[in-house]
Amino acid sequence: MKKRVFTYLRFSGLVLLVVLLFAFTGKRNKERKIREVQIEFIEQQDPYVNEATVNKLLIQNEGKVTSVGKEILVLNTVEQKLDSHKMIEHSDVYLTVNGELRARIKQRTPIARVNAVTPFYVDITGNTMPLSDSYSAHVPLIHNVSEREIPEIFPLLKKIQEDEFLKKHVVGVYTNVKGKYELELRVYTFRVVIGEVEDLDSKVKNFKAFYQKALRDKSLNKYKKVSLQFSNQVVCTLK
Template sequence: MKLKLNYIKLPVLLILVGFLFGFAEKRNNSRKVSEVKVQFVTGENLYVTEEAVNKLLIQNDVAAAGIDKEILDLNRVESLLNNHDMIENAEAYLSLDGKLQTKISQRKPIGRIVGNSSFYLDRNGHVMPLSSYYAARVPLVLGVDSSNVNTAYPLVDYIQKDEFLTRHITGVKRLPGDKFELEMRKLDFKVYFGKAENIALKFNNFKAFYKKALQDEKLETYKKVNLQFGDQVVCTKK
């Protein structure tokens, strides 16, 4: 009888051990990050990729699938991402199913500086390096560098926010005295803007001139359009 009981106890014991082992493993896994998910704001061009973000987190021992949730520092994850040259803002949080979610908004270039060194000017007026993943279609900015890029920012920023100007202006050139000249798409004439002041007034005058000259089929007859006087447009014919 005792022999039979011993035979019965052994399978029960093995089942119990297996159950406890499985329970412990399941509980341990529930304490770990199951996946790292990178989400970019919809519609943005990828100046940095999901693969690059994951690699950054792994290389800095900040986050990876399988890491214990208790040692995961979300503030450090956000700080690391926000210090990336291509990222404007990042948020990190854990979902209920154990996934580390990162929501990333990238920096947005509004102009590309061309000269001894090349870089972008972003929408906040800061220097932004070029991306190896994507080249932005923005106006070229000449005659400035990182030390005086702020002189061109108000003008480039205004152009970027205006659909008509974005469609027609391809270049911004800084001249001596912090004055500017604009390059037009598909048109021969130069637009002399003068200093980056009274910007809205000058561009409103330019739009009125452009509309009238287009109606009169005279756009091709000009070689220079001068906006520096603010309240008027002075044109020079070919």
């Protein structure tokens, strides 16, 4: 009987010890501060948002994130805070077992800049985004286009972004007096009249063929305007 009681007391003491150790470890873990913050910008992108900005977004106040206890930092809330930033497309925030806070950031990608009273970018998804305080994107400048007209012009902007030939040569997009779109080139002074945003593949194909022939003929500097708005035709106006 005494042996059984002794065994029971020893087992109870062991359980109590384990509970106390867990409680002590949990308390110490809660009291631990974040040791280090690592911020990674995924994909090769220009720095439209910098590490200092991300650090400020990681917590609700302006202090250092390393001064915050691990139990205070709610990762879902942190991710929502980062994702709400107008320069960030997506974020992934997590804590490592040794107390490091890591944030993986994917920025939004601007493909054009609209010259307005308050200038703004158009991103790869067709949405607007503000200019960055950290970096100025090297993208075509859009003139005479309002924010409400972005959905209409977006297929043209996307085509310029995705086509290496257009991306290399086009520096500006204008709306002419007839409401048609024209392209400004980096080197040559002639305007390329796209017309309405339709049949873009065919128009770009025709322009590339014209460009290569005129380049061989050394005649590209002779033109004032090159129109692609007529079906399967390239109509040129001399200076």
